[in-house]
Amino acid sequence: MKIKSEIKRRLLQIVAFGYSNPFLSNFPAGKIYKGSFKNFCNPGMNCYSCPAASLACPIGAMQAVSDSMNFSFSFYVVGIILAIGALCGRWVCGFLCPFGFLQDLIGKIPVPKFRLPKPFKYIKYIVLLVFVLILPAAVTNYMGIGKPTFCEYICPVGTLEGGIPLLSTHAELAGTIGHIFALKMTILVIVIAGCIFVKRFFCKVFCPLGAFYGLMNKISIYHMSLDKSMCVRCGMCAAVCDMDVDPVKELKSPECIRCGKCVSACPKKALKFSLHHRNNTLQ
């Protein structure tokens, strides 16, 4: 039963990665998809400058609207991720996010894993507030146009999925590489190294989309419940959690990506995912 749940999750992650990046033939050609699917946002982190990408990145799209001269806030993109977050919280991170899937694969490398100190988890909220929401709208040129500051200075997803493939096939672009590319490559190397030694390093520390979905964990319709009468406080749920959450203490933690490992690990079946709220011993 435990193995089956994890296999199902992996299969769904592979499917999500597939629909997010179906245009593989664009890689050698150095092209990107220019069709109408890009009117819509991917629920997870996937750079729209990836040659294979079919959908728009929600964080990039948010900045694209807010840094324009016409708008300072994107109701369209925020509405999409608000609705998704209110429905399922950070479940997207555990099942649908392409970059989350890549981190899970990198995390399979058999080296000792470490836990990050708790203050690190607050960095992503600063990234969301400052680099995604405030700076693109507030720091503008004389025409009122800002910059997508998260994409430009931080996002390792864009560097990995867009920068490296496109710069390797466009010699004219490669000739303009400068210090910003060096900064982003440094961040990418730090993130990949972090993912090798810390499970879901980017999700824990930097991801602004995960930060937003995590805030929705408290109110999402799809949520985890704990039957306290069945819980024997064995600690198995906390031991298997990739996000360093103790579900017994923090059932609706904003760090929880709803992967279900704790539910599978619980020997007493005290943890469950549910759509319904009940008034008994369940939290």
Added chain:
Amino acid sequence: MKELLNKIRPGYAGIVLGILFVIYGVSRGEVSHVLNKAINICLECIGLG
């Protein structure tokens, strides 16, 4: 007031608010900005500033 808020179920309110945001965003033409950005190579995203 607390019982009323519990009955409203914030999750459903979030979904409704999200849908309203989407409708408003579409009505004021934000989608064209998203598409225009997404179908052109984003120089900032790939590290060229």
